[in-house]
Amino acid sequence: MFSVYIVAEKERGKEWAAFLKSRPEDVVLAGVADSLATAISECAQSIPGVLLLDDDLLRASSDSILPLAQAPYPIVLIIGPNDGAATHRAIQIKAKDLLTWENWRGELLLSLEKTALPLYPRDKKVGRVIGVFSPKGGVGKTTVAVNLSVALSQKHHDPVALIDLDLAFGDVAPMLSLNPALTIRDVSLTDVDPDTLNKALTLPYQNLSVLAAPAAPEQAEDILPSALVKIVGLLREDHAFVVMDMAPGYEETNIIGLDLCDTVLTICTPDVVTLRTVGQALSLFHDDFHYPADKVRLVLNRTGSHTGIERNDVSAILKSPHLYELPSAGSQPVRAANQGIPFVIQEPGSALARAISSLASELAEESGRNESGRWLRRAAKTRRPSS
Numbered sequence: 001m002f003s004v005y006i007v008a009e010k011e012r013g014k015e016w017a018a019f020l021k022s023r024p025e026d027v028v029l030a031g032v033a034d035s036l037a038t039a040i041s042e043c044a045q046s047i048p049g050v051l052l053l054d055d056d057l058l059r060a061s062s063d064s065i066l067p068l069a070q071a072p073y074p075i076v077l078i079i080g081p082n083d084g085a086a087t088h089r090a091i092q093i094k095a096k097d098l099l100t101w102e103n104w105r106g107e108l109l110l111s112l113e114k115t116a117l118p119l120y121p122r123d124k125k126v127g128r129v130i131g132v133f134s135p136k137g138g139v140g141k142t143t144v145a146v147n148l149s150v151a152l153s154q155k156h157h158d159p160v161a162l163i164d165l166d167l168a169f170g171d172v173a174p175m176l177s178l179n180p181a182l183t184i185r186d187v188s189l190t191d192v193d194p195d196t197l198n199k200a201l202t203l204p205y206q207n208l209s210v211l212a213a214p215a216a217p218e219q220a221e222d223i224l225p226s227a228l229v230k231i232v233g234l235l236r237e238d239h240a241f242v243v244m245d246m247a248p249g250y251e252e253t254n255i256i257g258l259d260l261c262d263t264v265l266t267i268c269t270p271d272v273v274t275l276r277t278v279g280q281a282l283s284l285f286h287d288d289f290h291y292p293a294d295k296v297r298l299v300l301n302r303t304g305s306h307t308g309i310e311r312n313d314v315s316a317i318l319k320s321p322h323l324y325e326l327p328s329a330g331s332q333p334v335r336a337a338n339q340g341i342p343f344v345i346q347e348p349g350s351a352l353a354r355a356i357s358s359l360a361s362e363l364a365e366e367s368g369r370n371e372s373g374r375w376l377r378r379a380a381k382t383r384r385p386s387s
C-alpha cells in the first residue's frame with residue numbers, strides 16, 4: 001500500500017483521483033491540488049509515497065523544476081500528446097516514470113506500484129484498522145469506539161491503538177480520564193516523527209494506547225491528511241487493531257481516515273432522520289468510494305428504545321449484509337462517561353457491555369486473533385491519567 005498526492009488540472013485531477021479511489025486496497029490519496037505551489041508546499045510538510053504530476057502544470061511553471069528535482073519523494077509525470085519538450089522536463093525533475101494522457105488508465109497502477117515508497121513492507125503483518133463512523137453526531141460513535149477498543153485490548157491481550165479523529169470536537173480523552181500533554185496535532189506538526197508519536201500515546205489501560213484529538217477546535221486544520229496516512233501506517237505496524245473514532249461528515253481528513261480503514265462500523269440509530277443520512281452514507285461508500293461490500297458494517301445502536309423502528313425495518317431499508325445490534329442502556333453510558341471509566345470495565349455484565357464485547361470477539365476472531373504475543377509493543381511512554 002502507498003499514498004499518492006495528485007497535482008493536476010482540475011478535471012483531470014478529479015478523474016485520476018476517482019480512478020485511484022477505486023483501488024482502496026492499494027492506494028491512499030494523500031491529497032489533490034490544482035496548483036503546483038500548493039502541492040510542493042504540502043508535500044514538503046508531509047512526504048507522500050509518490051507525486052502524480054500533470055505536465056500541463058509543470059510546463060506553465062518553470063520555477064517548480066528545481067524544488068521538484070530535489071524532492072524526497074518519487075514523481076510520476078503524465079504528459080500530453082506529441083510534446084517533445086515534456087520528456088526533457090521529466091528528466092529535469094528526475095521523474096521516475098512517464099505516462100501519457102492516452103494510456104494512463106492502463107499503466108498508472110503498475111507505474112505507481114513500481115515507483116512509490118511503500119507505507120509499510122508488503123509482507124509484513126499489519127494490524128486491522130477499524131473506523132467507527134456515522135454521518136450524524138450524537139449516535140454513539142465515541143461510546144462504541146472507546147468501549148470496543150477496551151474490549152479488543154482485553155480480549156487477547158493484543159495491543160490496540162485508539163485515535164480520536166473527531167479533530168474539532170473529540171472527547172475520547174475525557175471519556176478515559178486522560179489529560180494528554182501531546183495530541184495528534186503535535187505529531188502532525190513534526191511530520192509524524194515516530195518519537196513524538198510514541199510520546200503522544202497515552203495508556204489508560206494495559207494494551208490500549210490513545211492518540212487524543214487536538215486541544216482546541218481551531219487546531220483541527222493543522223492535521224494534514226498525509227500525516228494521518230503516516231500515523232495510521234506506523235500504528236498498525238505494532239498494534240493488532242487501530243480503532244478510529246471518526247468525525248461526523250465528509251471533511252477531507254475524515255475521508256482519508258475512511259479510506260485507510262479495513263472495516264468501517266457505521267453507526268445508525270432507530271430513527272428516520274439518522275436512517276436517511278446513514279442510507280446516503282452507504283450509497284456514497286458503494287457508488288463513489290467503491291468500498292468493497294465487506295468493508296462497511298452497520299451497527300444499530302440503541303435498539304429496544306421503543307422508537308417504532310425495529311431491526312427488520314432497518315435491514316429492509318439499508319440492506320446491509322452485516323448488522324450488529326447494541327441495546328439502549330438508559331443512563332449507563334452517560335454515567336460511565338462522566339466518571340471517565342468505560343462501562344465494559346465498570347459494568348461488564350450489563351447488556352450493552354456484553355453486546356460490545358461480543359462485537360469485539362467477532363472482529364477479533366475474523367482477524368484470526370488466536371496466536372497471542374505476535375504483536376511487539378511499541379515503546380510507548382506510559383502516562384497514567386492525571387486525575
Ligand SMILES: Nc1ncnc2c1ncn2[C@@H]1O[C@H](COP(=O)(O)OP(=O)(O)O)[C@@H](O)[C@H]1O
Pocket residue numbers: 134136137138139140141142143144301302326327328329330331332333334337352
Ligand atoms: N446504547 C446506548 N444507550 C444509551 N445511551 C447511549 C448509547 N449509546 C450512546 N449513548 C449516549 O448517547 C450520547 C451520544 O453518544 P456519543 O458516543 O458521544 O455519540 P457521537 O460520538 O456519535 O457524537 C451520549 O450521551 C452517550 O452516552
Ligand SMILES: [Mg+2]
Pocket residue numbers: 141142143166171
Ligand atoms: Mg463523538
